[in-house]
Amino acid sequence: MGELDPTFIQEPEHRPKPAVIEAHGIPEIDLSPYITSSSSSPNAIHDLVDEIRDACKDWGFFQVINHGVPIEIREKVQSVAKRFFDQSLEEKKKVKRDEANPLGYYDTEHTKNVRDWKEVFDFMVDDPVVMPASYDDDDDGGTVEYTNQWPHHPSELREVCEEYVKEVQKLSNKLLELISLSLNLPANRLEPFFKDQTTFIRLNHYPPCLAPDLALGVGRHKDAGVLTILAQDDVGGLEVKRKIDGEWIFVKPTPNAFIINVGDIIQVWSNDTYESVEHRVRVNSIRERFSIPYFVNPAPYTVVEPLAELTNERNPARYKGYNWGKFFATRKLSNFKKLNVENIQIYHFKKPDEGKIEDVVTRVENVVI
Numbered sequence: 001m002g003e004l005d006p007t008f009i010q011e012p013e014h015r016p017k018p019a020v021i022e023a024h025g026i027p028e029i030d031l032s033p034y035i036t037s038s039s040s041s042p043n044a045i046h047d048l049v050d051e052i053r054d055a056c057k058d059w060g061f062f063q064v065i066n067h068g069v070p071i072e073i074r075e076k077v078q079s080v081a082k083r084f085f086d087q088s089l090e091e092k093k094k095v096k097r098d099e100a101n102p103l104g105y106y107d108t109e110h111t112k113n114v115r116d117w118k119e120v121f122d123f124m125v126d127d128p129v130v131m132p133a134s135y136d137d138d139d140d141g142g143t144v145e146y147t148n149q150w151p152h153h154p155s156e157l158r159e160v161c162e163e164y165v166k167e168v169q170k171l172s173n174k175l176l177e178l179i180s181l182s183l184n185l186p187a188n189r190l191e192p193f194f195k196d197q198t199t200f201i202r203l204n205h206y207p208p209c210l211a212p213d214l215a216l217g218v219g220r221h222k223d224a225g226v227l228t229i230l231a232q233d234d235v236g237g238l239e240v241k242r243k244i245d246g247e248w249i250f251v252k253p254t255p256n257a258f259i260i261n262v263g264d265i266i267q268v269w270s271n272d273t274y275e276s277v278e279h280r281v282r283v284n285s286i287r288e289r290f291s292i293p294y295f296v297n298p299a300p301y302t303v304v305e306p307l308a309e310l311t312n313e314r315n316p317a318r319y320k321g322y323n324w325g326k327f328f329a330t331r332k333l334s335n336f337k338k339l340n341v342e343n344i345q346i347y348h349f350k351k352p353d354e355g356k357i358e359d360v361v362t363r364v365e366n367v368v369i
């Protein structure tokens with residue numbers, strides 16, 4: 001490959017800095033009191049919940065160890081992902097996504113309208129899922145069916161991925177319980193939102209890049225869903241925006257740990273007690289990198305709004321409710337092709353402190369045109 005295609009070039013203020021800042025990384029939390037040990041004292045669980053609360057407040061990100069997901073299963077999925085991406089583009093494109101069904105392979109994702117230096121393979125936990133076709137407030141936008149597209153090669157990809165999902169699903173349920181407890185809610189408070197979940201998994205491949213100072217593997221963004229459970233390899237590249245000073249902090253790979261971050265939906269449910277934090281991925285010119293985010297998402301018909309228990313007269317709801325399926329469909333479309341407007345964000349649903357209510361519908365329509 002010669003010169004970097006201009007579609008990958010970030011604006012100067014968003015380019016990665018030459019020096020990586022590693023100091024005072026995100027908290028590392030040992031989940032054994034809640035997951036691997038059957039007889040933990042109430043005190044140990046109480047301390048763990050406190051750690052989760054602090055991490056969600058201070059960073060929006062943390063790493064977990066002793067999380068219960070067997071290392072062999074993680075290694076298997078990492079190895080099959082590499083074998084999938086090692087194939088020719090022609091082979092990978094046999095399962096390529098399109099505008100109607102965003103699941104499968106693609107290498108043209110845009111984040112904030114700049115192309116990412118990566119290729120991905122997406123699949124959902126529940127298959128198929130019926131989604132709204134786009135954001136349309138009148139509900140007559142129609143529906144589309146998202147279905148997994150499994151490749152013929154490597155032939156074991158599907159089985160290995162499904163095995164991985166089974167294990168990470170258990171971790172996801174435990175994390176949702178701990179987060180509920182950390183918000184002083186009953187452990188099972190969030191469970192009903194996931195009856196028809198839209199959780200999906202992404203296999204990410206970031207090839208070496210000839211201009212890692214100009215492009216990003218994933219541009220700066222916040223995750224739109226509830227939680228992300230990320231497995232990264234030993235190459236590293238994820239950077240998190242530190243809340244206290246806005247500095248980009250490199251997340252040093254810890255073998256076999258998962259990186260957890262709260263997404264936009266937790267921000268809304270918690271009425272801004274927790275914040276979904278910006279992050280991005282830098283690439284390098286030497287080593288390819290693989291990562292596997294597991295995006296925990298609720299049922300498509302969920303109306304996302306601050307939980308009633310977390311609002312009161314003194315702390316009124318800061319967001320208007322929005323339909324998750326429509327939000328998701330709109331975001332997926334804007335990631336698929338370059339648009340001339342900003343894609344849909346939760347702050348479009350933020351209630352003004354006082355005065356004029358923003359015209360959300362007009363903004364959303366601008367996005368999908």
Ligand SMILES: O=C(O)CCC(=O)C(=O)O
Pocket residue numbers: 202204218223230232237238279280281291292293
């Ligand atoms: O690859 C990574 O480390 C993170 C990827 C990410 O943030 C995403 O896909 O939303």
Ligand SMILES: [Fe+2]
Pocket residue numbers: 221222223228279
């Ligand atoms: Fe992300």
